[in-house]
Amino acid sequence: MSDSETGRRPAAERPLEDSSSTDACTEATGAEAAGGRTSSTAKRDVPSDQGAEVRTRRSFAVQAVTAxxxxxxxxxxLIPCLGFFLTPLLRRKGAEAGSGRRDAEGFVRLDIDPTALPEDGSPVMVTVFDDEIDAWNKFPDQPVGTVWLRKTEDGRVLALSTICPHLGCMVDFRPGRRDFFCPCHTSAFDLNGQRLNQIPPRNMDELEVKVADGVLWVRYRTFRAGTPEKIPV
Incomplete structure (x- = not known):
C-alpha cells in the first residue's frame, strides 16, 4: 500500500526534531540537578545563624542553672550556722526592746506596791526579777539582784543598790541606828546612801526608778566596786 493511500506523508517530507531544543532541555535539567546538589552541600557545610544562636542560649542556660x-x-x-551565731544577738536585742518584766526603756517591774513602803522612810529590801540571758540560753523571770527602796521626805521613791561600793559585799540596814552598814569592812551610809566614813570610795549606788499606773519600775544595774567613779559593769 502506498503512502498516498495510507494518508502518511513521505519520510522525506516529515519535519526533523529540533535537536538544539532537546540539548537545551537536557542541559537545563542537568544544571538544576547540579545546582540542587550544590545547594544541599552548602546547607550541610555552612551552619545557620539560627542554629548557632540556639546553641548559645542552651549553653548559657546550663551555665546559669549550674551556678x-x-x-x-x-x-x-550555712543557714543553721548563721542561726546559731545570730541567736544571742537577736535575743539580746529583744530583751533591750522590751520583753517579760522589762519595758522598752530598760526598766524592770518590781513586785511591790509603792503605797506599801513605810511612811517613816524605813527602807525595804526587794528582789529584782528579770530575764537572764547567757549567750544562747534564756532563763525567764530569774532573781538578778536586790535593791533597797524607801520613801523620802518629799514623797518620792529612792532606790539604792544593796551592793557595797567598797568591795561588793551586801549592805544591811540597822534599824536601831537607822543607817546602812556593810559588815565586811564596816562601811556606813545614811538613809539617802551618803557615806558616813572614808572606808567606801563613794556613796551607795542610786538606781533610776519610776512609778507608772501604780506599778514600781527600776532600771537595775551593777557598778564596779572599789572605784570613786560610778562605772557600770
Missing part, C-alpha cells in the same frame, strides 16, 4: 545550684549547695548548710 545557681552551686550557690545553693554552699548557702543551705
Amino acid at each position: 545557681i545550684l552551686s550557690v545553693l549547695l554552699v548557702i543551705i548548710p
